[in-house]
Amino acid sequence: MSTHSHDSAFSKRPILTGVAVGIGSLLPHAFLPPQASLAFAAILIALIAGIYFGFAVMNGSPRDQMVEFNITGLFATAGLLGLLYWPVVLPLAYFAHACWDLAHHNRAHLPLVAIPRWYVPWCVVIDVIVGTGLLVIWRSHGLI
Template sequence: MTSMTIEENPSLLRWLAHRWPTFAAIPIVAASLFGLADVRGLAFLLVLSPLGYLVPASLHRPGITWPAVLIGSAVVAPMKIFGFNPAYALLVASMAFVVIGTVRRAPGFGIQAIAAVLFAVLAVTALEGGSLVLAGVLIALGLFAHAAWDVYHHRVNRVVPRSFAEWCAVLDVIIGVGALVLIF
């Protein structure tokens, strides 16, 4: 039996090419968890993940998703580098997009706004609740719930591109597990 290289197996190459969102998520997971001493440093993801859906829903433009991710990363990264938890800044951005979506009466926006509010409540509770264990559990549960949200949106192929839903689900699950590891 001879082993085949990736170039000799086009179906494997095609499969790997289709899984680029999964592979793109892994270094971001590593960067999010690297050197993290306090699980509350992950609470911002409970605001950022729904914002990835709220922005395209409020504008009724799924194509804006990946550019919005790049802009969001450019805003979040310096805050993280300088030791600020970007959760509250992202809450302000979320409120702005709730107003925009409400004014525009974007179709399908309402459920995205409700989800963003529920995830924001989890984030604030995790940040302000006092207990690190409670914070870690809330963050993990929120990320797992958002991963289910991602899977649903990947399946129905609405609001955001499927590549984003896959990417976000991978981030949510792995970082959710990381949040649990940090508290136990």
């Protein structure tokens, strides 16, 4: 990892910046038409999941890269299924990604790619805010 990442606002205040990014990621859904909101949520979950593949490419073994690549594919598939068939899959995918974040926590002792310590709480906060917000917004708009 680059030493510069330790100087970022994200690493210094992961919960606060996670809340800001989570709200910023959720806010467009309050204004987008339903299909655009679904598409945005599907693209964002695939993007979020792909970040772990990036960590694996930078820091991981071939095994780590394969694991993260396949998990990214599962989240992208969940995004597509939510977009095309079952919108509720999308907020559930955000909650599932929060679990995937927690699996990478150093104390879990699972054989997963190493990521910066601050990243786990930061991403969990974003995933929970977006997943919860999508349930609320989409329920009020009759999507789920």
